[in-house]
Amino acid sequence: MSNPNGPDAHRGPNGEHEGERVVVRDRRRIDPLTGEVRTPAGEEPAGAPAPGEPAPATDPRIDELEAEVAERTSDLQRVSAEYANYRRRVDRDREGVLAAARAQFASELLTVIDDIERAEQHGDLNGPFKSVADKVVGVLAKLGLEPFGVGGEPFEPSVHEAVQHEESDAVGATVTVVSSVLRRGYRMGDRVLRPAMVTVVDRAAADVAAAAEPAPQDEQQSPEQQH
Numbered sequence: 001m002s003n004p005n006g007p008d009a010h011r012g013p014n015g016e017h018e019g020e021r022v023v024v025r026d027r028r029r030i031d032p033l034t035g036e037v038r039t040p041a042g043e044e045p046a047g048a049p050a051p052g053e054p055a056p057a058t059d060p061r062i063d064e065l066e067a068e069v070a071e072r073t074s075d076l077q078r079v080s081a082e083y084a085n086y087r088r089r090v091d092r093d094r095e096g097v098l099a100a101a102r103a104q105f106a107s108e109l110l111t112v113i114d115d116i117e118r119a120e121q122h123g124d125l126n127g128p129f130k131s132v133a134d135k136v137v138g139v140l141a142k143l144g145l146e147p148f149g150v151g152g153e154p155f156e157p158s159v160h161e162a163v164q165h166e167e168s169d170a171v172g173a174t175v176t177v178v179s180s181v182l183r184r185g186y187r188m189g190d191r192v193l194r195p196a197m198v199t200v201v202d203r204a205a206a207d208v209a210a211a212a213e214p215a216p217q218d219e220q221q222s223p224e225q226q227h
Helices: 060-108 110-121 127-142 205-212
Strands: 145-148 160-166 174-183 185-188 191-194 196-204
Touching (some): 060 191, 127 145, 196 205
Parallel strands (some): 160 196
Antiparallel strands (some): 145 185, 174 196, 185 191
16 A cells, blocks of 8 residues: 555554655754854865864975075065165265365465455445455355454464464453454354464453353333333
């Protein structure tokens, strides 16, 4: 007798026929209880070793490449530092050459400046000659040429050339100062192009200190005095 429920049906314990068993498989990728991602049966994550198989050994070539990259990086950093030092050295040398050239040019014109100053003292600096002289002095000033040497300032052998030491009646502690300037000195930056030719004299230290103090400012006038 044929089974009315199909070939897959079978009889129960009392001889009745039972229907085909229904199997429900949960294929959801996210576990509703834990919220974790499920791995379907028979599938393994990409790159994961199969169960029972040892993890693959690290390729020795990778270690060699990493070591080579580190070495090349170190070489590049060293070359970059050497180039930066070279650039700084070249810039410093270039600036030194330019400063020396400016100083040499200005030194050659110091005698011209002396002639201009003498002409001005005698009242001969006028007309076109004065215009040319002003331009020469202006060009040298732009290059950084500065005159120095003023009567009354302390004598400094590094910047003053004393040609005469005048007699003095000062007593006690004395200080040697410039009494008169025979020829002005010139400097360019920290470089002295020519010392000032001066005569010197010894003066009382108290007098020199008092002369060096700044003069007190005038008191502010009251509104009544202003009017």
